[in-house]
Amino acid sequence: MLSCWAAIFWKEPIxxxxxxxxxxxKPLAQWITxxxxxxxxxxxIALPLSTEFNFTPGLGLDLPGEPILIGLTLLIxxxxxYQPNQYRSLLNSAIGKWIALYAAWMLISLCYADNTWxxxxxxxxxxxxxxPLVFLTAWIHTQKPNxxxxxxxLCIPMLLVVMQAxxxxxxxxxxxxxxxxxxxxxxxxxxxxxxxxxxxxxxxxLLYYFSENPNRKRGIKAALLIGLTGLxxxxxxxxxxxxxxxxxxxxxxxxxxxxxxxxxxxxxxxIGLTLLIHNNRFLAFAPEHDETIFHENFSAHLSATVxxxxxxxxxRFHRWxxxxxxxxxxxxxxxxxxxxxxxxxxxxxxPFKTWVSNNPEHSTIHNYxxxxxxxxxxxxxxxxxxxxxxxILQAQKMYHRFQxxxxxxxxxxxxxxxxxxxxxxxxxxxxxxxxxxxxxWLCTGVILALQQLLKREATTIAL
Numbered sequence: 001m002l003s004c005w006a007a008i009f010w011k012e013p014i015x016x017x018x019x020x021x022x023x024x025x026k027p028l029a030q031w032i033t034x035x036x037x038x039x040x041x042x043x044x045i046a047l048p049l050s051t052e053f054n055f056t057p058g059l060g061l062d063l064p065g066e067p068i069l070i071g072l073t074l075l076i077x078x079x080x081x082y083q084p085n086q087y088r089s090l091l092n093s094a095i096g097k098w099i100a101l102y103a104a105w106m107l108i109s110l111c112y113a114d115n116t117w118x119x120x121x122x123x124x125x126x127x128x129x130x131x132p133l134v135f136l137t138a139w140i141h142t143q144k145p146n147x148x149x150x151x152x153x154l155c156i157p158m159l160l161v162v163m164q165a166x167x168x169x170x171x172x173x174x175x176x177x178x179x180x181x182x183x184x185x186x187x188x189x190x191x192x193x194x195x196x197x198x199x200x201x202x203x204x205x206l207l208y209y210f211s212e213n214p215n216r217k218r219g220i221k222a223a224l225l226i227g228l229t230g231l232x233x234x235x236x237x238x239x240x241x242x243x244x245x246x247x248x249x250x251x252x253x254x255x256x257x258x259x260x261x262x263x264x265x266x267x268x269x270x271i272g273l274t275l276l277i278h279n280n281r282f283l284a285f286a287p288e289h290d291e292t293i294f295h296e297n298f299s300a301h302l303s304a305t306v307x308x309x310x311x312x313x314x315x316r317f318h319r320w321x322x323x324x325x326x327x328x329x330x331x332x333x334x335x336x337x338x339x340x341x342x343x344x345x346x347x348x349x350x351p352f353k354t355w356v357s358n359n360p361e362h363s364t365i366h367n368y369x370x371x372x373x374x375x376x377x378x379x380x381x382x383x384x385x386x387x388x389x390x391x392i393l394q395a396q397k398m399y400h401r402f403q404x405x406x407x408x409x410x411x412x413x414x415x416x417x418x419x420x421x422x423x424x425x426x427x428x429x430x431x432x433x434x435x436x437x438x439x440x441w442l443c444t445g446v447i448l449a450l451q452q453l454l455k456r457e458a459t460t461i462a463l
Contacts, residue, residue, distance in 0.1 A: 014053075036075050040136055043068045044153040047438050048161055048196060051185040062434040066125075072132035090138050095448045098387045099130060105383055106337070109376040113336020114343060122337035129441050137445025142452045147410050148210060150446075151203040158200050159223050161186050162230035165193070169233055176235050187435070194239035195424050196435045197231050202246060202413045202420075209409060238427045242420040249419035253396045253412055258419075262389055277324075315354045316366045316427065322347040323370045327378065334377040340364045344374075368425035368432070391447050392418050398450050403461065407453060414446050 006015040043065060050065035061067065080087050090096055106123055113119035141147065165182045172178030179190045187193035204227060208220040231239060252258035325347040326335060335343050341362050348357065365371045373381040395415025402408040421430070421440050430436035 036072065036079075036136075037140060039068060039072060039075075040132065040140060041149070041153055043072065043132070044150060045157050047154060047435065048158040048200075049186055050434055052188060065434055065438070066128070069128045069132055072136060073128040076131045076136055087135055087139065089452065090135050090142075090448060093448060093451060094390070095134070095444065095451070098383075098390065099134065102380075102383050102387060103130075105380055106376065109333050109336060109380060112333035114339050115336055118338035118342075119336040129437060133438060133441035134445040134448060137442055138448035138452065141446065141449035145407075145449070145453065147406075147446070148207065150442075151207050155200055155204050155207065155223070158196065159226065161193075162197060162226055166226070166230055166233065174233050179233070179235055188433075190234050190236050191238065191428055192430065192433055192435055194231060194234035194236035195242070195428070195430055196439070197227060197234065198239040198242050198246070199417050199420050199424075199436065199439055201227055201231075201243070202416045206409060206413045210406070238424055242423045245423040246416045246420045249392075249416045250412070253399055253415045256396060256400060258396045258415070259393055262392065315357065318348060318354055318357055319344065319365045320367060320370060321349055323365050323367070323374045325349075326374045327370075330377065331373075332377045332379065334373065334375045334380065337375050340371060340374055364429050364432075366428055368429040371429045371432075388418070388422055391444060392422070394447050394451065398447075398454055401454060402450075403457060407450060407457075410446065411450055414443050414450070418443050 003015050003018040006018070007013050046065045046068060050062040052060055053063045054060035076087075103123075103126070106126065110116065110119045110123060141150075161183070165179075169179060169182035172181065179193075183190065183193045187196070201224065204220065204224050208217060208224065211217045211220055231243065248261065249258065252261045322344045323340075326340075326344060329347075341359070341364060344365070365374065369381055369385065372384055392415055395411045395418060398411040399408050399415065402411065417439070421436060421443075424430055424436065431440055
């Protein structure tokens with residue numbers, strides 16, 4: 001009766017499940033405790049299928065993914081307390097130290113945050129992503145490597161999402177404006193959808209590479225073609241660019257040149273940024289307010305992009321300018337995690353204002369590297385950037401050092417995905433989403449597992 005009253009009062013039907021949740025709580029807790037690994041595999045299935053749900057205006061979770069992660073985090077913390085030896089080598093690894101540094105600076109930034117509650121929620125979310133997706137992933141695959149199963153459990157649900165999206169999008173004639181309707185409720189927008197899709201293509205390619213059964217190989221090839229078709233009709237320029245970056249990363253890792261490519265990219269970005277800032281040259285790129293509109297036709301959308309009249313990129317410039325001005329005010333500690341939206345409007349400038357500058361979606365800066373510097377200071381950007389480069393270089397190193405081809409190819413595929421994620425976050429802030437954020441920390445866990453397996457292989461060869 002109470003649950004029915006709550007559902008009516010708050011107009012939320014989810015309250016109706018309360019009695020069943022209470023009844024099932026104890027047996028479910030017992031099952032979870034005995035089946036931590038199975039719960040981990042369940043999360044992988046849920047990752048492409050999770051949907052955002054707001055319990056209150058200030059509290060939202062991605063269901064069912066985040067509740068599973070919270071449960072796994074509690075189990076890992078208990079395991080670390082009662083059986084610390086299981087995780088000691090992982091926590092003492094270079095990746096463990098990078099994450100400790102990342103968390104330490106996050107805590108320092110929290111102390112100086114404009115809104116401590118928002119920053120605290122951010123840090124809690126980081127904990128329940130990092131602990132299970134990095135350390136549990138590494139522990140599971142160090143004990144009993146099963147990277148094929150990991151790829152399968154991610155790719156099959158994503159394939160189902162792509163197939164239903166293509167069918168529903170086809171009913172609208174594959175119109176550019178209809179793509180958002182086709183992917184609901186699994187993805188918020190076409191950017192998140194296309195980003196997840198393009199990042200899972202290397203996992204699908206590895207499944208094809210390792211498959212020896214001709215029929216299975218044909219099935220995987222058909223699935224990859226469906227994925228590429230879905231990527232095309234997602235109409236996301238960032239994801240198309242990420243696919244190109246993935247191909248460059250494939251060649252760079254195989255030729256042992258990924259470090260040179262990263263350095264070239266960073267130098268190019270620094271030179272371009274310096275030229276834009278010098279004598280306020282960036283003001284020359286201010287859009288014409290009345291000409292910068294949303295285009296319902298994708299060809300017109302691309303033409304507007306080339307002519308710098310596309311509203312999405314124009315609004316990005318609007319927020320990036322605000323972001324640089326915010327960084328100049330608080331370069332060390334930043335404004336605090338989750339604080340960009342409440343704080344950025346006074347730092348915008350009129351020449352870059354667009355029709356959507358009132359930001360009804362409460363979205364952020366659309367560049368993860370800038371977002372880190374704005375919210376947690378330049379040290380956070382340096383720490384995360386260094387960590388990301390370290391992971392990519394480790395993937396290359398292990399590709400060339402492993403004797404077993406299976407592990408070499410896993411390192412190659414993981415390095416490609418990390419390079420794609422790095423590319424996508426230049427024009428988006430996807431590390432803070434459950435899909436790409438989950439995939440990033442999962443790749444980190446895979447790199448950590450591969451490091452442990454490489455040590456084991458080297459010891460075996462030495463013996």
